Amino acid sequence: MASAPPAALRQLRSIRRTAAQERILAAALDLFADHGVSGTSLQMIADAVGVSKAAVYHQYNAKSDIVLAVAETELAKLEEALEAAESEASETRARGLMLGRVIDMAVARRRWVGALQNDPVMVRLLAEHPPLQLLMERVYGLLIGDASDAEARVAAAMMAATIGAAVVHPLVADLDDDTLRQELLRIARRIFDA
Amino acid sequence: MASAPPAALRQLRSIRRTAAQERILAAALDLFADHGVSGTSLQMIADAVGVSKAAVYHQYNAKSDIVLAVAETELAKLEEALEAAESEASETRARGLMLGRVIDMAVARRRWVGALQNDPVMVRLLAEHPPLQLLMERVYGLLIGDASDAEARVAAAMMAATIGAAVVHPLVADLDDDTLRQELLRIARRIFDA
């Protein structure tokens, strides 16, 4: 039997939620993507779910709790990709695997990526909430490895930024997922390999 | 004498503002960058300028007017770069010039780029306000030229997205402008040339 991973490594994935909570988080994510976190009120979330504000408050005590839960739900997917990549033997293979997984994720969820990557409230949350901060450090650690020189860091920032921002760009809004994924992968490899 | 450019080409640059208006727009841009447009109240802007809300309303009748004026001010700089590039003879040279200018701009103003590129309110404004829409179409037209196939469009989206998002990325926050500009230019060229 494989030994269970340390607690810190499976925090996000192990969070369980009720059906009512999942409805709220799904509606909130949609609204965050369209209006930003600050531009989304609890009334809007309640209306989207089809319940009253009080019903929403019964599930989450504050709006900030909803924001955190949304971030955790989405980053749990990133955590899975990270664990798969970290179990690879060579660093090169780990980076390659991570790249492919992240692009798949970003394309599949492109409608919502902007809400997490760019929103100032989310950015602050990622920078201040220790478990999420730790996760992002692992992601960047894998991407830049031991090399922490300017070139590697700019390249890593560009890759992360590129994938996140390109998938939400209006110029590619009408491309199908497969085409977008292929081109993205080709160009992302060019950023790193050359 | 050089003939004056058509009216549509110099709309943004020709807008004049009073000192009081410029103070408001500068404060608003800073706050938009930190909190997003929706997360910035008129009270916050007034406090940052050091006046009352009513004084702000005397300059701009509504918050949306401030948002529009901020967008126009920033995009006026892009308009200048575009005009310089469009006056080039060859398309290749035009693209190269535009690339360099846009990177210079993005790096110099990196603290504020995210507010314009990513904020949902700004995105909606760019998509709905005809003069700004027109400007962005000219920018993308220059970048992808006649080739409007998937490869060119994804590459253009990636380049625009990359520059905009990489300059605001935490990984490069402590790099000096020159280093960031050099690396950005190197990698951006790789996206297009290969």
Next chain:
DNA sequence: GTCTATATGAAGATAGAC
């Protein structure tokens, strides 16, 4: 798990004086 009703504050916006 959901509701109605309500408290409290902050938002956008205006009136009118200096």
Next chain:
DNA sequence: GTCTATCTTCATATAGAC
């Protein structure tokens, strides 16, 4: 160009019943 005072609407959040 700026102020104080005010209006209205909407925000977050809570109390208590079903």
